[in-house]
Amino acid sequence: MALYQSALSKVSPAENERATLLRQQLQPRYGDAFAALRADRRLNRNLKEITSNPAYGTGWCFSGVNGVGITRIEGLEAQGNGTPEACTSASEDAVVRAIRVYSDKYFDGWKGHVTVGELEAAGK
Structure with a gap:
């Protein structure tokens, strides 16, 4: 979890939002x-x-x-x-x-x- 938090701290809010949307789209299939x-x-x-x-x-x-x-x-x-x-x-x-x-x-x-x-x- 620390690695995730570290990576999250290095992205912009816009990148984080885009990543969240992509994860939500991919989650049902993968x-x-x-x-x-x-x-x-x-x-x-x-x-x-x-x-x-x-x-x-x-x-x-x-x-x-x-x-x-x-x-x-x-x-x-x-x-x-x-x-x-x-x-x-x-x-x-x-x-x-x-x-x-x-x-x-x-x-x-x-x-x-x-x-x-x-x-x-x-x-x-």
């Missing part, structure tokens, strides 16, 4: 509640892609994951050259379950700011 819904839809769409072939898996390999579960979760880095043991539908399921647990915490109540960056392929 406010936290709407951004969170878009982020949730995007998350679900990408999780569906990971689990799109339940019989054979999709070939996604996740570093630190095997068929039993997640052995290391730091950022859930993926790597395309994982061992065959790590590239199973069971490992994909383990990653999806872990992501769901974390996303439930992050999206709980749609409160706060939501930042969604560019989507990057985790690897195949």
